[in-house]
Amino acid sequence: MFYYLSLAALLFSIGVFGVITRRNAIGILMSLELMFNAANINFVAFNRYIVSDGPIGQMFAIFIVVVAAAEAVVGLAIVLLLYRNWQGIKTDYINIMKW
Amino acid sequence: MTEYAYLIALLPAFAFVAIVFALRWNEKLASGFSILMILISWVMSIVVLFETIGRHGDVYEAWYTFIQFNSFHLQIGILIDALAAIMLVVVTTVGACVQIYSLGYMHGDPRFSRFFAYLSLFLFSMLGLVLANNFFMIFIFWELVGLTSYLLIGFWFEKVSAANACKKAFITTRMGDLGFLIGLFLLAFYFETFNYLEVFDKVGAGGIPLWVLTAVPIFIFCGAIGKSAQFPLHVWLPDAMEGPTPVSALIHAATMVAAGVYLVARSMSLFVASADAAMVVAIIGVVTSFMAASIGLVQNDIKRILAYSTVSQLGYMIMALGLYGVDTAHGHHSAGYVAGTFHLMTHAFFKGLLFLGAGSVIHAVHTNDIQEMGGLYPKMKTTSITFMIASLSIAGIFPFAGFWSKDEIVMATVHHPIFMVLTLMIAFMTAFYMWRLCFLTFFGKPRDQHRYDHAHESPRTMTGPLVFLGVLAVSAGWVGIPWLHHGFSSFVYHGEPHHAAPSLLLMGGSLLVGLSGIFVAYLVYYRRIISPDKVAQRFRPIYNLLYNKYYIDEIYEAVLLKPIMAFARFMWTFDARLIDGIVNGVAFLTLVWAAVKQWSDTWIIDGMVNGAGWVVRMIGGLLRYLQSGSVQFYALFIAAMVVLVILAKFELEYTTLNWPTMTIIFIIGIMLLPLLSRLTSDRSKTAGEPENE
Numbered sequence: 101m102f103y104y105l106s107l108a109a110l111l112f113s114i115g116v117f118g119v120i121t122r123r124n125a126i127g128i129l130m131s132l133e134l135m136f137n138a139a140n141i142n143f144v145a146f147n148r149y150i151v152s153d154g155p156i157g158q159m160f161a162i163f164i165v166v167v168a169a170a171e172a173v174v175g176l177a178i179v180l181l182l183y184r185n186w187q188g189i190k191t192d193y194i195n196i197m198k199w
Numbered sequence: 200m201t202e203y204a205y206l207i208a209l210l211p212a213f214a215f216v217a218i219v220f221a222l223r224w225n226e227k228l229a230s231g232f233s234i235l236m237i238l239i240s241w242v243m244s245i246v247v248l249f250e251t252i253g254r255h256g257d258v259y260e261a262w263y264t265f266i267q268f269n270s271f272h273l274q275i276g277i278l279i280d281a282l283a284a285i286m287l288v289v290v291t292t293v294g295a296c297v298q299i300y301s302l303g304y305m306h307g308d309p310r311f312s313r314f315f316a317y318l319s320l321f322l323f324s325m326l327g328l329v330l331a332n333n334f335f336m337i338f339i340f341w342e343l344v345g346l347t348s349y350l351l352i353g354f355w356f357e358k359v360s361a362a363n364a365c366k367k368a369f370i371t372t373r374m375g376d377l378g379f380l381i382g383l384f385l386l387a388f389y390f391e392t393f394n395y396l397e398v399f400d401k402v403g404a405g406g407i408p409l410w411v412l413t414a415v416p417i418f419i420f421c422g423a424i425g426k427s428a429q430f431p432l433h434v435w436l437p438d439a440m441e442g443p444t445p446v447s448a449l450i451h452a453a454t455m456v457a458a459g460v461y462l463v464a465r466s467m468s469l470f471v472a473s474a475d476a477a478m479v480v481a482i483i484g485v486v487t488s489f490m491a492a493s494i495g496l497v498q499n500d501i502k503r504i505l506a507y508s509t510v511s512q513l514g515y516m517i518m519a520l521g522l523y524g525v526d527t528a529h530g531h532h533s534a535g536y537v538a539g540t541f542h543l544m545t546h547a548f549f550k551g552l553l554f555l556g557a558g559s560v561i562h563a564v565h566t567n568d569i570q571e572m573g574g575l576y577p578k579m580k581t582t583s584i585t586f587m588i589a590s591l592s593i594a595g596i597f598p599f600a601g602f603w604s605k606d607e608i609v610m611a612t613v614h615h616p617i618f619m620v621l622t623l624m625i626a627f628m629t630a631f632y633m634w635r636l637c638f639l640t641f642f643g644k645p646r647d648q649h650r651y652d653h654a655h656e657s658p659r660t661m662t663g664p665l666v667f668l669g670v671l672a673v674s675a676g677w678v679g680i681p682w683l684h685h686g687f688s689s690f691v692y693h694g695e696p697h698h699a700a701p702s703l704l705l706m707g708g709s710l711l712v713g714l715s716g717i718f719v720a721y722l723v724y725y726r727r728i729i730s731p732d733k734v735a736q737r738f739r740p741i742y743n744l745l746y747n748k749y750y751i752d753e754i755y756e757a758v759l760l761k762p763i764m765a766f767a768r769f770m771w772t773f774d775a776r777l778i779d780g781i782v783n784g785v786a787f788l789t790l791v792w793a794a795v796k797q798w799s800d801t802w803i804i805d806g807m808v809n810g811a812g813w814v815v816r817m818i819g820g821l822l823r824y825l826q827s828g829s830v831q832f833y834a835l836f837i838a839a840m841v842v843l844v845i846l847a848k849f850e851l852e853y854t855t856l857n858w859p860t861m862t863i864i865f866i867i868g869i870m871l872l873p874l875l876s877r878l879t880s881d882r883s884k885t886a887g888e889p890e891n892e
Contacts, residue, residue: 116838128831191829191831
């Protein structure tokens, strides 16, 4: 179980790092997917080793995959609009919510 | 008609209101309306007089209660007895004559309409005063008379002397009114009523303290002293000559000064109850009369002579009334009451005539100084003849009006030899100065040729009233012929009617005195046998004393005015220095205090508010860098926080650090973060765009 959790933590950290550092909106979305998948691994691992009666964790993982797909759609739609409005998808431009 | 008698007073009031509010822009209409109203009043007065005669001594009284206290009530009402009826006729007659006369005299005056409005108001006041049925109401009208006389004496207020004269008249009479008012207070307190008849009943019924019975009439007489220009307060009357001459006629003959005599006659029942009070009245009267007559001997201003003659004649009436009170209090019969009221009536006619005649003369020659006149008789026949009729009347020559009333007055003094001697001396002086005036004005050589050439007879509106009053000045006395059984004395009386037996001796004596006065004047001023200058030279001190009117004005100036002025000046200084100082000091302290408060407001109160704002703003200024608008930075922040929370959790569990310390570390971390983000964003900005791709 340690390896699973370590893998998940690694993946999550890579995802966080990617979300924070990527300047490309597509890259951010991809990093988000990494974080989702890290969570998925955790769910599956916990389902396998700790709560083993029934496939609750696995169902959750599949549920998350579905939600992530939907979320990716929305995210890509936003990115598309960003591109149209800013002629680019670099997140540095998108600071109109600044102070 | 008697029930409508209140209209007699109200019609002139109506004329006043109408002129003031509607008619004053049209001079003809204003004066005509005013005269019409007084003529209606006049006719009504005559009807009322005859009805009163028909009632044989019953009085008519009607009132309505004005203010009601527990048992004390103030009334507005009218009381018509013989005295009031006679006075009504006298006032309206003279008033009507004066108004018609004013048409000519005031012609071309810029305030023509206003003059008639004032005259109407004046007549309203006087008629109201005559009609009043209680002391409260008479006081109101009394003051109204004072007010209107002030307005009329000061009618030509552009003249400084007129402005001063009206002030003098008003203030001087106010002195007397103060006494009157005190009398009224005493009356209200001890008699608990103001109604004449009730007061007189209570006097007769007894139960009033003796000192009140003495004090009340004396105080009420104070009012009469002021209004009727008796001795200490007579100084205003000669100065009142500054008013237009018709006003002088009105004031002197029928209204203002008659009010005082009327008041004394009206409240005679009070004087009868106290011989002392009545004696005061008589002495004041005779002193006034003698003094004024002697001053009149040497004056040169035609109106002033007439003014002193008025004062003197009023003194006569007052003396007669006072002597009546004395005699009746001692249980004697006396002709004084009849004499006083009778003389009041005849005097009104001939004195009105004298003033109107003097006005006519002044109108013609434009001067008041009789030394500049002379020889006017051929030029002004009507004026001269009527003036001389009046002079004969006032000198007491048979059969003119003044003879009969003066005779009554002499008869009133039979119990008091000193008074009788003085009365006869006054009669002599009166005859002398009146005829001195006549001779100097109408006869002899013109002393000022220019004025003489300019002189002319006055217009009809002026001579008409002269003739009318001239007839009255002859005939008004005939109602009081002592042989007449239903004459004046059986109509106007106090208590019981009393017929004094006619005394040929007294009549002859007073006639002789009057004639001798005229004769001396004739010798001195017509024949010039005795030079007046030499006489004046011989008796220089007396002449100066008389010429300067016994120095009474100067004495008042020195004794009253100077100290009062000094006191006023002192008080002014006191005011300016101390009172104003206090006020200004308080204001100054307030200013200082306000400055302090403003300073504290600006710097402390506002400082606190602004300081709070400033602190918040500074914190906001620091914290705002957190809101960089970069979602990634927020994510970093969240992640960092999570890490911190986890670290803190471990630290708390495994080290000695406690919550407060951790909170401080937290806050410092949060403060540091914006700086961090600023640095990063700055770097990213300066680094340019193609950084990452």
